[in-house]
Amino acid sequence: LSARYESLNYEVSENKLYREAEYKTSHQITLWRISRNRWIACFFIGVITALVAALIDIGVHYSKDIKFNWILKYLISKCDEEQRGTTSGCMWTVMIAWIAYNCILVTIASCLVIFVAPIAGGSGIPQIKCYLNGIAIPEVVRPQQIFFYVTSNKKIIAEFGVACSVGGGLAAGKEGPMIHSGAVVGAGVSQGKSYSLGIDFGIFKEFRNDRERRDFVSAGAAAGVAAAFGAPIGGVLFSLEEGASFWNQNLTWRMFLSSMISSFTVNCILGWFNGRSGWLSWNGLANFGVFENKDYNVWEIPIFLLIGIIGGVLGALFNYLNTRLTEFRKTYVNSKFGRLFECLLVAAVSAFLAFLTIFAVDDCQPIGRNPTATSTQINQMWCRKGEYSAVASLFFQNPEESVKSLFHSPINSFGVPTLIIFAIEYFLLTLWTFGIAVPSGVFIPAILTGAAWGRLFGIYVERLFPSVTGIDPGKYALAGAAAQLGGVVRMTISLTAIIMEATKDITFGLPIMLVLMITKWVGDMFNEGLYDSHIDLAEVPILGWNPPKMSRNILADKVMRRDVVALERRERVSRIVEILKTTLHHGFPVVDRIEESVTQTLPDYGRLKGYILRTQLFKLLENRVFDEEHASESIPIDFSECQDDDDQNSQIDQLGLSSYDESCWLNIEPFMHPHPHRVPLNTSLPFIFRLFRGLGLRYLFVVNDDNKLRGVITRKDVARFR
Amino acid sequence: LSARYESLNYEVSENKLYREAEYKTSHQITLWRISRNRWIACFFIGVITALVAALIDIGVHYSKDIKFNWILKYLISKCDEEQRGTTSGCMWTVMIAWIAYNCILVTIASCLVIFVAPIAGGSGIPQIKCYLNGIAIPEVVRPQQIFFYVTSNKKIIAEFGVACSVGGGLAAGKEGPMIHSGAVVGAGVSQGKSYSLGIDFGIFKEFRNDRERRDFVSAGAAAGVAAAFGAPIGGVLFSLEEGASFWNQNLTWRMFLSSMISSFTVNCILGWFNGRSGWLSWNGLANFGVFENKDYNVWEIPIFLLIGIIGGVLGALFNYLNTRLTEFRKTYVNSKFGRLFECLLVAAVSAFLAFLTIFAVDDCQPIGRNPTATSTQINQMWCRKGEYSAVASLFFQNPEESVKSLFHSPINSFGVPTLIIFAIEYFLLTLWTFGIAVPSGVFIPAILTGAAWGRLFGIYVERLFPSVTGIDPGKYALAGAAAQLGGVVRMTISLTAIIMEATKDITFGLPIMLVLMITKWVGDMFNEGLYDSHIDLAEVPILGWNPPKMSRNILADKVMRRDVVALERRERVSRIVEILKTTLHHGFPVVDRIEESVTQTLPDYGRLKGYILRTQLFKLLENRVFDEEHASESIPIDFSECQDDDDQNSQIDQLGLSSYDESCWLNIEPFMHPHPHRVPLNTSLPFIFRLFRGLGLRYLFVVNDDNKLRGVITRKDVARFR
Ligand SMILES: Nc1ncnc2c1ncn2[C@@H]1O[C@H](COP(=O)(O)OP(=O)(O)OP(=O)(O)O)[C@@H](O)[C@H]1O
Ligand SMILES: Nc1ncnc2c1ncn2[C@@H]1O[C@H](COP(=O)(O)OP(=O)(O)OP(=O)(O)O)[C@@H](O)[C@H]1O
Ligand SMILES: [Mg+2]
Numbered sequence A, B: 001l002s003a004r005y006e007s008l009n010y011e012v013s014e015n016k017l018y019r020e021a022e023y024k025t026s027h028q029i030t031l032w033r034i035s036r037n038r039w040i041a042c043f044f045i046g047v048i049t050a051l052v053a054a055l056i057d058i059g060v061h062y063s064k065d066i067k068f069n070w071i072l073k074y075l076i077s078k079c080d081e082e083q084r085g086t087t088s089g090c091m092w093t094v095m096i097a098w099i100a101y102n103c104i105l106v107t108i109a110s111c112l113v114i115f116v117a118p119i120a121g122g123s124g125i126p127q128i129k130c131y132l133n134g135i136a137i138p139e140v141v142r143p144q145q146i147f148f149y150v151t152s153n154k155k156i157i158a159e160f161g162v163a164c165s166v167g168g169g170l171a172a173g174k175e176g177p178m179i180h181s182g183a184v185v186g187a188g189v190s191q192g193k194s195y196s197l198g199i200d201f202g203i204f205k206e207f208r209n210d211r212e213r214r215d216f217v218s219a220g221a222a223a224g225v226a227a228a229f230g231a232p233i234g235g236v237l238f239s240l241e242e243g244a245s246f247w248n249q250n251l252t253w254r255m256f257l258s259s260m261i262s263s264f265t266v267n268c269i270l271g272w273f274n275g276r277s278g279w280l281s282w283n284g285l286a287n288f289g290v291f292e293n294k295d296y297n298v299w300e301i302p303i304f305l306l307i308g309i310i311g312g313v314l315g316a317l318f319n320y321l322n323t324r325l326t327e328f329r330k331t332y333v334n335s336k337f338g339r340l341f342e343c344l345l346v347a348a349v350s351a352f353l354a355f356l357t358i359f360a361v362d363d364c365q366p367i368g369r370n371p372t373a374t375s376t377q378i379n380q381m382w383c384r385k386g387e388y389s390a391v392a393s394l395f396f397q398n399p400e401e402s403v404k405s406l407f408h409s410p411i412n413s414f415g416v417p418t419l420i421i422f423a424i425e426y427f428l429l430t431l432w433t434f435g436i437a438v439p440s441g442v443f444i445p446a447i448l449t450g451a452a453w454g455r456l457f458g459i460y461v462e463r464l465f466p467s468v469t470g471i472d473p474g475k476y477a478l479a480g481a482a483a484q485l486g487g488v489v490r491m492t493i494s495l496t497a498i499i500m501e502a503t504k505d506i507t508f509g510l511p512i513m514l515v516l517m518i519t520k521w522v523g524d525m526f527n528e529g530l531y532d533s534h535i536d537l538a539e540v541p542i543l544g545w546n547p548p549k550m551s552r553n554i555l556a557d558k559v560m561r562r563d564v565v566a567l568e569r570r571e572r573v574s575r576i577v578e579i580l581k582t583t584l585h586h587g588f589p590v591v592d593r594i595e596e597s598v599t600q601t602l603p604d605y606g607r608l609k610g611y612i613l614r615t616q617l618f619k620l621l622e623n624r625v626f627d628e629e630h631a632s633e634s635i636p637i638d639f640s641e642c643q644d645d646d647d648q649n650s651q652i653d654q655l656g657l658s659s660y661d662e663s664c665w666l667n668i669e670p671f672m673h674p675h676p677h678r679v680p681l682n683t684s685l686p687f688i689f690r691l692f693r694g695l696g697l698r699y700l701f702v703v704n705d706d707n708k709l710r711g712v713i714t715r716k717d718v719a720r721f722r
């Protein structure tokens, strides 16, 4: 497990200051103000997340617009004139223009990621997952926060790169990055200050600790999903499924507010952008259209089952290959320019492959056969006048549009070879794209792949049962999309809710659930979900849902670390400075006395009395709260919660402690947490695991029968057992 | 807090036997078998819950059918003949027949509840809530379980009484009891045996403990919601919102299977019952129809807000009055016949009031004006030929049908006075009905009330803005329904999901959320939700979501009980028998030695070594595992989990321990849980609360600095602080 990651600190340090805060007359009002501020913060999280998402969407819209309506239209019409009606000859110039344009956009996206904010690469969902599990990935959501000036924030800017990577024709979705920016917004808003801007709004100070921040990050992630898919319930479920060992009604309710406001705002903005301002039933960003024919029947269940199985297998294959590819990339493609070059290569190959396929597969359809297809005129390509290429309409539309036409087109709008080749190519492109240095999600590409092969089912079912009328291939395309996506990400109930909300339809809920359930079963036989594999690759000490198997006989004794760095209740400042300099532990147990042991090399620790955080010690030193000054009264009360990020960046040496200072004594007792979690030596690993998971612990002390300290267990010690 | 309730035991007793089980070669297979069986059990829970729900629904259908098509039609046509065209004169005979029929049905329902299974009275949701919170309410889901022979079970039979109470024209819904029967089925199936039948199927033995049972009960409740509303996601959310301090992906996933299967099955059965077998898109039991006009606009938001506020106030009023009424009932209506009489009275008054209103309110509409109204012919009543009474169509349809017509009828189908009077009357009738001794839910009546006053909004909005065309009063009726229901039950995200799934529509999700959120805020200013008030009235030691306020300075010292009944590791059998006879505690700490204290009346307990359950001691005595026999090997391995209900019923005396037996020694050490949860004396109440809530604890021991036992804390000790 990598040492880069730090656990988050959800524990309240219930020291004397914290307890005495309650005696203040203003305490009730403070509590009320905090709880009001939580709602306010959640409201703004919803609004800002929606703004970011809407801007990304509008960005994607314009980059497509430029491509189609300016470049392509112009070039094709010029070709048309030159070649009198058939454009086939000079299509290759069109292609080159197209590839060049795509490459430029992807370069922008990639540069943003590589040189501005590396964390914005990929979909960002694994990072959210880790954060909600209790692990801070450096740079995920902590530093460089924002408040109102979204544009000033590096990370958010980088997220806008997704508009370029989607606009650049990559097999990438904008949804993952939207969710991630939601989480970033959640972390930023709740802090009420912006590092990049150097502005501290001075508000929401009470939220500057990991416990509150986690709650806001989960609200932000929920808002991100709500904005991306128009799925507020799906968003809440997503946050719960990915993050929660906790389920708290109030928190859930606030997450719900965020995601609701976020949906509302997106609807408002897009309604306005599309010229119907004030109209709120706008259907979200990833709008997959409404199914006309909502019937399904018992005899279709085996087909859904089959689709589920295929989705599980394909998803597992995808995960396996992508994991291998990521490992390869880690070893061989790790220079900045190597990564930039890979992005360009992907962009060029994607575009080239599209043209090649259009050229090779002859699926020309008369214009008008498919009423749902848009911009058929531009997609004429190598087809005759009055026809358009069905392949081109799949490759050259927005991915969302392509999904829509796969779902809702009449049965004969796409030829079988078109669908097969498209599914295979898109599968491979997605595989390659996920993990390069651009912001890119896997949701929409997976849905598109699945919809393509799912539609095949529809066609074959119709051929098999020619007697049954009105078979809608869109239904199977939907099932295929769910299966492919489910097979890749292995989300369960939240994915069902998201798909249901994104299709604005509940009737197909049951088959979708069925498909997702089978898919997960089948997929889990082979490997983990994509996000989990990536988390494992990064060696993050994440804790799963259940204790490791066959671990009843692993006792605390074997899990714990024995060479504890402990403090006494009164310590000389020089020793504390020494410890802070030589160790990196996030906190230290306080015992009643430490004696040299006669038998062992380890000292003999006394009884466990408390626990103090590194940051707290730091602040004590900074404020020179040494004994002779009796300064404990002068400490600001919010000291009990000092988890500000600032502290973590500064160094011991910068405190400028004089040698007189170092000879002072520091009385730790009033500042330590007086009843840290403890277990006896004979505690089993599953028990410890449940404590960590159920309470979100960061540490656990092991004591012997006399309550004497014997060891310490942190999240990493537990996560080591799989 | 009442002593009637026992906490559930979610802790694994990790004794020697439990740990050694892992060394067995068959252990892996056992684990696999258990996890497979969980899925199988969940599958059957879904199927059986759906069967019960479908039977109830069919029962309601027939009891209405008899009433309308036989009695009413016959009588009215007879009147018609006698009076030549106008039926007004002899309507009163019809009324008497009607009342008599209703009373008979209600008597059946009431007798079932009063004399067969008292627990089936009311909606059953508070009981589920308590159970999932960790409290066994005597007779809720524990004894008298069922497996396949549903009909043989008293409780389920009593639940069928809901068909009578709904059929009997009470202002009662069938949904609450359906959810409750889901939970009962969940508890029953997982146990694989039936007390009432005396059959033990011998399967699912591994699930005969509280931990597993809780999971199955939550799956059953989810299945119940899924069956009642056709809302599988709502069902899962319901279980989570009501029950979960835990959120476990696997469990959620299994709950999801149950609710999915349950929806499927209901759709199948009702599809078949309605002559479309095999057709699965049947719309659930509480089908509120599909909205044609799905637009809404920004200017409507204030209207929704207003509806939310009114709903909150009305809901709070409802809860206040109903709680007072329940208190009154507890004191004055507590004899069996008193309760039966009350039911009859309610039935008679409900029916009489309906007739009176129809007579008094002159809202005759020409047949055909409202295309959604059914059976208009029968509803002629005092109206002229070719007309029907809109009031009668509200009162005399199935409640679900009435909801549908309030949602979807054209704007002029109901007069303003009709709606006002109907809303008031139904509000009052629901108030009176909820709590009498029949199975009756509050969902549908609240929805109906709310839909009636919500529709008024629609009418007035149209009058206010005559320029805006196409205002759909149904939209406001839906908002009103959500507001009224939300104000009464105060559920949040699960209610949103349920309403969305029941209306098969996602577009109105946002306004519904908005309304529910406002409603909850407003309502919570006045009082708790209906279910919570009833739980409080019953003095159940339920633990809320958050620790009590202002409790940082309440320490374990003040919370704990000092006079602990403890055991040593080797105890004489006579002492154990003595303790089991004289105390009722569910478990006992094991310490290394107990000495008389010189200073205090309490003994001086030694170091905390373990913890043993009452049931375990009982089983040890039963099996005579005394020291000299070295019998610990002969104990069946599943002893570590002995929580079978059987034990709890039998008595110490029935063990027939001889005086020789009593002089033996019992070595407790191999059977006790070796590392019970413990906290030091200076632990604060919020910390203890979070332990209880986060880990689902039943007990917690308080130790001093030397790890010596000083006190015990159970759920009741914590719940005492509010
Ligand atoms: N006060 C301490 N004294 C000795 N060892 C410790 C102490 N705190 C943690 N450890 C051990 O140090 C090892 C490395 O962990 P690390 O330094 O990341 O801990 P940490 O920073 O305290 O934990 P985290 O970063 O996850 O919050 C772990 O095995 C842990 O048990
Ligand atoms: N072993 C024990 N010795 C002394 N007091 C106990 C013991 N166990 C529980 N108590 C106390 O008895 C009081 C009454 O609780 P009750 O008898 O219901 O406990 P219980 O049956 O152990 O708990 P529950 O029924 O909620 O599981 C509580 O205040 C509790 O602290
Ligand atoms: Mg660390």
Ligand SMILES: [Mg+2]
Pocket (backbone or CB within 6 Å): B005, B006, B007, B584, B585, B586
């Ligand atoms: Mg008890």
